[in-house]
Amino acid sequence: MTVDSVKTLCPYCGVGCGLEVLPAPQAENAVNGQGQAGNSWKVRGDRAHPSSQGMVCVKGATVAEALNKDRLLYPMIRESLDEEFRRASWDQALELITSRIQTVRSTQGADGVCMYGSGQLQTEDYYIAQKLLKGCLGTNNFDSNSRLCMSSAVAGYVQSLGSDGPPCCYEDLDLTDCAFLIGANAAECHPILHNRLQKHHKKNRTVKMVVVDPRRTKTAEDADLHLAIHPGTDIDLLNGIAHLLLRWNCVDTDFIANHTVGFSDFAAVTQHYSPAVVSERCGISVGDLETAARWWADSNRVLSLWSMGVNQSSEGTAKVRAIINLHLITGQIGKPGAGPFSLTGQPNAMGGRETGGLCNLLPGYRHVQFPDHRAELEQFWGLPAGRISPDWGRTAWDIITGLETDDVGLLWIVATNPAVSLPDLERVKTALKRSPFTIHQDAYYPTETAQFAHVLLPAAQWGEKTGTMTNSERMVTLCQAFCSPPGEARPDWEIIADVGCRLGFADQFPFTNAAEVYAEYVQLTHGRVCEMTGLSHDRLRQEGPLQWPIPKANGKELPPQIHIPDSLLQTAATAKRLYTDHQFPTADGRAHFSAYHSRGLAEPPDAAYPFVLTTGRLYGHWHTQTRTGRIEKIRQMHPHPFLEIHPRDAARIGVEDQGLVEVRSRRGMARFPAKITAAIAPGTVFVPIHWGELWADQAEANAMTHNQSCPDSKQPELKACAVQLAPVATESTQADHALFAKTLEVASVSSAL
Ligand code: SF4
Numbered sequence: 124m125t126v127d128s129v130k131t132l133c134p135y136c137g138v139g140c141g142l143e144v145l146p147a148p149q150a151e152n153a154v155n156g157q158g159q160a161g162n163s164w165k166v167r168g169d170r171a172h173p174s175s176q177g178m179v180c181v182k183g184a185t186v187a188e189a190l191n192k193d194r195l196l197y198p199m200i201r202e203s204l205d206e207e208f209r210r211a212s213w214d215q216a217l218e219l220i221t222s223r224i225q226t227v228r229s230t231q232g233a234d235g236v237c238m239y240g241s242g243q244l245q246t247e248d249y250y251i252a253q254k255l256l257k258g259c260l261g262t263n264n265f266d267s268n269s270r271l272c273m274s275s276a277v278a279g280y281v282q283s284l285g286s287d288g289p290p291c292c293y294e295d296l297d298l299t300d301c302a303f304l305i306g307a308n309a310a311e312c313h314p315i316l317h318n319r320l321q322k323h324h325k326k327n328r329t330v331k332m333v334v335v336d337p338r339r340t341k342t343a344e345d346a347d348l349h350l351a352i353h354p355g356t357d358i359d360l361l362n363g364i365a366h367l368l369l370r371w372n373c374v375d376t377d378f379i380a381n382h383t384v385g386f387s388d389f390a391a392v393t394q395h396y397s398p399a400v401v402s403e404r405c406g407i408s409v410g411d412l413e414t415a416a417r418w419w420a421d422s423n424r425v426l427s428l429w430s431m432g433v434n435q436s437s438e439g440t441a442k443v444r445a446i447i448n449l450h451l452i453t454g455q456i457g458k459p460g461a462g463p464f465s466l467t468g469q470p471n472a473m474g475g476r477e478t479g480g481l482c483n484l485l486p487g488y489r490h491v492q493f494p495d496h497r498a499e500l501e502q503f504w505g506l507p508a509g510r511i512s513p514d515w516g517r518t519a520w521d522i523i524t525g526l527e528t529d530d531v532g533l534l535w536i537v538a539t540n541p542a543v544s545l546p547d548l549e550r551v552k553t554a555l556k557r558s559p560f561t562i563h564q565d566a567y568y569p570t571e572t573a574q575f576a577h578v579l580l581p582a583a584q585w586g587e588k589t590g591t592m593t594n595s596e597r598m599v600t601l602c603q604a605f606c607s608p609p610g611e612a613r614p615d616w617e618i619i620a621d622v623g624c625r626l627g628f629a630d631q632f633p634f635t636n637a638a639e640v641y642a643e644y645v646q647l648t649h650g651r652v653c654e655m656t657g658l659s660h661d662r663l664r665q666e667g668p669l670q671w672p673i674p675k676a677n678g679k680e681l682p683p684q685i686h687i688p689d690s691l692l693q694t695a696a697t698a699k700r701l702y703t704d705h706q707f708p709t710a711d712g713r714a715h716f717s718a719y720h721s722r723g724l725a726e727p728p729d730a731a732y733p734f735v736l737t738t739g740r741l742y743g744h745w746h747t748q749t750r751t752g753r754i755e756k757i758r759q760m761h762p763h764p765f766l767e768i769h770p771r772d773a774a775r776i777g778v779e780d781q782g783l784v785e786v787r788s789r790r791g792m793a794r795f796p797a798k799i800t801a802a803i804a805p806g807t808v809f810v811p812i813h814w815g816e817l818w819a820d821q822a823e824a825n826a827m828t829h830n831q832s833c834p835d836s837k838q839p840e841l842k843a844c845a846v847q848l849a850p851v852a853t854e855s856t857q858a859d860h861a862l863f864a865k866t867l868e869v870a871s872v873s874s875a876l
Pocket residue numbers: 133134135136137138139140175178179180181182183184313314315316
């Protein structure tokens with residue numbers, strides 16, 4: 124396939140920037156050495172995309188450079204992990220998978236089968252996976268790496284507002300009087316969104332920007348006020364701000380009376396958070412706390428933005444709800460420039476949530492525990508009543524414990540790399556080793572997870588398949604294919620549907636293309652907060668990206684089995700922002716305050732492990748480097764991992780800048796060159812998450828992290844664990860850094876396939 128120019132979406136972060144892709148000139152192809160002419164691509168920002176308006180960061184700009192590197196080209200199989208992979212036909216591989224699924228169903232039941240997916244999948248891929256696992260097979264054992272990323276935001280929105288769905292839009296970045304960023308290093312993790320906010324901030328000097336983060340990140344450097352709180356004290360801070368707003372009587376009493384419940388319990392909790400108490404617990408001055416509260420009180424439009432620093436916590440849902448509380452007491456929701464706004468980590472984590480891509484969800488923002496939701500799906504899918512389980516399936520971590528107890532008989536991993544990204548990695552790897560049958564479906568080889576697989580399935584990736592993705596502001600973009608997949612790679616949805624047909628569910632998988640899959644899926648959003656019955660591939664192709672809710676314009680005939688509450692129909696009729704009428708999709712139509720006291724970190728530092736390790740992303744890299752590690756410009760930008768340590772702590776343990784430090788937790792260890800900087804608070808150290816064992820020796824952040832998770836969202840506390848530090852004696856710094864130069868060796872491995 125060759126084309127002049129195609130519009131698509133950046134496949135990295137949840138900002139969801141529009142891209143325009145053009146074939147590079149043939150001469151440049153030859154220079155680039157990326158294969159035959161016409162096999163190299165130029166990427167630029169799509170000026171017509173409403174979310175990004177032509178802007179693009181280094182990841183989006185370079186994404187095409189990884190299209191032709193280290194691709195898995197054919198299905199590969201082996202009997203055991205000791206053997207070499209051998210090439211198989213698709214028929215052989217899928218028959219093997221089908222027969223293993225049948226065996227597990229008959230010996231262990233459907234709950235012996237698990238699929239673990241990712242926010243890299245397109246909406247169509249997600250939907251087909253839900254239909255196969257939760258519908259046809261009758262197990263809710265589909266979880267995705269959104270469990271590690273956004274599940275606390277989901278639970279917080281549902282509990283406080285009645286439904287998932289960020290209420291805000293990017294235009295609010297241009298309209299706010301006060302941006303309150305907490306646990307979000309947007310300058311590195313959501314750079315184009317940050318640029319937009321900064322433009323507004325710089326142009327309007329009365330606009331305030333507050334950043335709450337234990338590190339002085341690049342985002343914090345741009346703030347008017349940086350609150351470098353101790354890790355795990357977010358709820359203390361948020362309740363402390365509420366305490367002051369209430370003390371100063373800077374609250375919206377009409378909004379509270381008419382549109383909320385639970386205020387008095389919340390107000391009672393905040394009485395325990397005086398400025399003196401909060402100052403002491405958070406490690407900030409009373410003056411800074413009062414400044415943050417004063418700016419919130421005095422601003423007509425307050426926009427809070429949060430990401431993994433809030434979500435990845437053993438009290439992540441409570442933190443999200445504490446943020447929403449502040450919006451509820453001040454009526455800062457459902458209006459321009461204001462509201463609680465979660466910044467999605469992955470490009471289609473939102474689409475995953477919409478299609479039910481977590482083990483407690485069903486398509487259309489439905490929940491497995493509600494009988495009417497299950498019945499709607501069973502009828503729509505033409506499956507017997509009672510087929511869908513009322514229980515949560517296995518979360519990401521429950522899959523690991525299920526492998527440990529032999530309750531998981533088959534694990535199908537799609538478009539993600541859990542051998543780097545899950546917490547407590549040594550335990551994870553040990554569990555993966557004992558898996559009776561693991562399928563790894565991915566675009567690339569090698570990956571760290573591939574070594575634990577019995578079957579490798581080559582997946583088409585960005586640019587090679589057409590489908591949709593939804594970004595953080597609910598904007599749906601058609602990601603159009605502009606080239607053919609290499610070798611025998613196929614779209615993820617097509618592979619999963621093929622297995623569904625082989626398992627005897629051909630009636631449920633009649634699709635011949637992704638547009639048909641999407642057309643079926645959107646019917647299930649009718650009357651839901653995420654209404655998108657007005658969308659189709661054709662419409663998105665013709666009109667460009669569109670934001671939900673977007674009902675069918677001329678009264679689509681609905682499937683008769685789907686019940687539509689009137690309140691949700693009203694919500695679905697709004698545009699750009701949710702809840703502009705202050706009616707919430709809860710049973711009583713009101714938003715719900717929460718009343719939480721802070722519990723702090725699940726694993727606080729102590730005498731044996733006196734430092735808090737926190738983790739995060741860097742500007743250029745993405746997750747476990749499966750794609751960005753294969754892009755030269757990004758490798759040069761971030762050549763090796765490091766550990767940020769405060770000068771006082773560095774002196775205390777006796778390490779010099781660039782000297783090697785061993786970091787050890789109760790679970791595992793890693794080694795990093797020290798980066799001595801006052802940007803990190805004393806007592807806390809930071810390492811990036813991106814380096815798995817393919818890219819560096821002993822530099823995995825998750826070797827140290829633990830699996831303790833939020834009781835509501837089941838999201839693990841990847842952001843903090845207790846560690847001890849020790850300098851490593853070496854002959855020279857340069858020799859140490861050779862440890863981190865594995866990239867070029869790895870790049871040649873896949874040619875063996
Ligand atoms: Fe891609 Fe995110 Fe960068 Fe936009 S900001 S180009 S979506 S990585």
